[in-house]
Amino acid sequence: MSTSSARIWLLHAAVLLALLLAQPLLPEYHYVNVARILVLACYAVGYNVLLGYTGLMSLGHAMFFALGMYGAGLPVYYHGVGALPALALGVAASALGAALFGLIALRTRGVAFLIVTMMFGQAFHLTLLHFNVYTLGDQGFILSETIRTLDVAGAAFDLADSRVKYNAALGVFSVCLLASLLLVRSPVGRVLVAIRENEDRTRLLGYNTYLARLLALTVSGTIAGAAGATYALLFSYVGASFASILHSIYPLLWTLLGGAGTTLGPLLGTGLMFYLEIYARDLTTAYLVVVGAVLLVLVLWAPRGILGTLRDRKARWLP
Amino acid sequence: MSALLEVDAVSVRFGGLTAVDAVSIAVPAGEVRAIIGPNGAGKTTLVGAICGRVRADSGRIVLGGADISRLPAHARARRGIVYTFQVTSIFPTLSVRDNVALAAQRGLMRGVMGRLAVDRRVLDARVRGALARAGLEVDPEQPASALAYGHQRLLELAMGLALAPRVLILDEPTQGLAEGEIAHFRTLVRELAGTVSVLLIEHNVEVVLAVADHITVLDQGRVLAEGTPRAIAHDPEVQRAYLGG
Numbered sequence A: 001m002s003t004s005s006a007r008i009w010l011l012h013a014a015v016l017l018a019l020l021l022a023q024p025l026l027p028e029y030h031y032v033n034v035a036r037i038l039v040l041a042c043y044a045v046g047y048n049v050l051l052g053y054t055g056l057m058s059l060g061h062a063m064f065f066a067l068g069m070y071g072a073g074l075p076v077y078y079h080g081v082g083a084l085p086a087l088a089l090g091v092a093a094s095a096l097g098a099a100l101f102g103l104i105a106l107r108t109r110g111v112a113f114l115i116v117t118m119m120f121g122q123a124f125h126l127t128l129l130h131f132n133v134y135t136l137g138d139q140g141f142i143l144s145e146t147i148r149t150l151d152v153a154g155a156a157f158d159l160a161d162s163r164v165k166y167n168a169a170l171g172v173f174s175v176c177l178l179a180s181l182l183l184v185r186s187p188v189g190r191v192l193v194a195i196r197e198n199e200d201r202t203r204l205l206g207y208n209t210y211l212a213r214l215l216a217l218t219v220s221g222t223i224a225g226a227a228g229a230t231y232a233l234l235f236s237y238v239g240a241s242f243a244s245i246l247h248s249i250y251p252l253l254w255t256l257l258g259g260a261g262t263t264l265g266p267l268l269g270t271g272l273m274f275y276l277e278i279y280a281r282d283l284t285t286a287y288l289v290v291v292g293a294v295l296l297v298l299v300l301w302a303p304r305g306i307l308g309t310l311r312d313r314k315a316r317w318l319p
Numbered sequence B: 001m002s003a004l005l006e007v008d009a010v011s012v013r014f015g016g017l018t019a020v021d022a023v024s025i026a027v028p029a030g031e032v033r034a035i036i037g038p039n040g041a042g043k044t045t046l047v048g049a050i051c052g053r054v055r056a057d058s059g060r061i062v063l064g065g066a067d068i069s070r071l072p073a074h075a076r077a078r079r080g081i082v083y084t085f086q087v088t089s090i091f092p093t094l095s096v097r098d099n100v101a102l103a104a105q106r107g108l109m110r111g112v113m114g115r116l117a118v119d120r121r122v123l124d125a126r127v128r129g130a131l132a133r134a135g136l137e138v139d140p141e142q143p144a145s146a147l148a149y150g151h152q153r154l155l156e157l158a159m160g161l162a163l164a165p166r167v168l169i170l171d172e173p174t175q176g177l178a179e180g181e182i183a184h185f186r187t188l189v190r191e192l193a194g195t196v197s198v199l200l201i202e203h204n205v206e207v208v209l210a211v212a213d214h215i216t217v218l219d220q221g222r223v224l225a226e227g228t229p230r231a232i233a234h235d236p237e238v239q240r241a242y243l244g245g
Helices: A003-021 A028-054 A062-079 A083-105 A110-130 A162-185 A187-197 A199-204 A209-235 A246-258 A265-283 A288-301 A305-313 B043-051 B073-078 B096-108 B111-116 B120-134 B149-162 B179-192 B205-211 B229-233 B236-243
Strands: A149-152 A155-158 B005-014 B017-027 B032-036 B058-063 B081-084 B167-171 B197-201 B214-219 B222-227
Touching (some): A028 A162, A062 A083, A162 A187, A162 A209, A187 A199, A187 B096, A199 A209, A265 A288, B096 B120, B096 B149, B120 B149, B179 B197, B179 B205, B214 B229, B222 B229
Parallel strands (some): B032 B197, B032 B214
Antiparallel strands (some): B005 B017
């Protein structure tokens, strides 16, 4: 293993270890917040695979998040399925959904892709509301009455316990983060970056760029779905509002803020934006104005995000 | 001798304009074939049809006995038809090393595991080999966009070599190169000859006469003449149309 490679794995291990060891230091309020941030950061990590490393901007990712959420939530609600099988079902639903969606949507790219993803995302949101009888999308539903424990290898953990929430969230986040790191540093990951930079050239190097983009979208959607499923199980709520366009814009914003095309950017961006929004809510009911303002500032003055700028200036080795 | 690459009556039309008009050429394995002709003769379009960048409206392209006319560009590249761009087309934000590695790793990516990890040492050796053969002596860690234009052309060439081509298409390779680099390029093409078929589009007549085994002259999308450099240089038709008498 080369030194830069060792440094990269060490950095990621250190971040995850810090999150693990920080638990006793966090006050209860922040403890739950960070657990929520970790799950949402997972969503951003998935989004980043597509935007940051493949160069495809989507405005329909809430669809994959919601597929994971409903794929896990409905079986629990209607059939009393356990937490782990529900997670697996949610991940499978989003993986399948992303792959099928990709077969259609990846005929387009650029702005056309953006619009197609937005249309499908909106259609999916409306579908959830239309079949309200089954999805209860309108008012949402809670899972805490049907599922109270997370059963792993014979042991039962109380899902209402914030320590369980935090560590489960950290576990899922670690898997997603390391999977994304492994992907972007692999030969396939380098092909994705090549597509982002110059797709025509990549094709003439002998790569089937359509299949590569399909892989990126499927991985991206699956990680988003894993986040959705985890969110439903840990925070007990499933509702169609998570499929709305606002929830497609959030991961875009988090990723851009932290740095698109950096593995740790999504975590940083999600954390910062989460707290910024909380403080903005205290100041004004029109807190979405703050969200919009951040987006504007980013696009105009810091298109590479925090870690992207840091990489340009100081640390070129950052993955 | 049976040809490695056969282009059989290939035509390419853009709207009402016939850019390539029923062109047939046959290139034996290991031959350096120059394609010359005035601007707009259809040279780049013809090689575009061969590598799959441009869709041929009719005709067949056969590589080693197999019809590849219907294969997409990436599949043709995998079979060994390698195109280097006339207008330099590299990955500007990636390092010189990563540019060549993208080409070199292609042959190493077999199966699922091969797509997740390749042998670093094998890859590095291939990258260094391709850079050395192309004669690009720069810091491989700098971004490709930092290279001078002539060096970007050599990088383009190194990427082509790293793909281990059977047919190497060079579109205006010496444009923007310094004298010494052109001399190195001539040596390289002669080294490749014998193992790799080279299709060379080139305006520099001196280079063409020095390296080509065979020359095809295109004019207005058609084959005007074909022959050895000596025969072409003395062909009155060619002199009138292209060499300017």
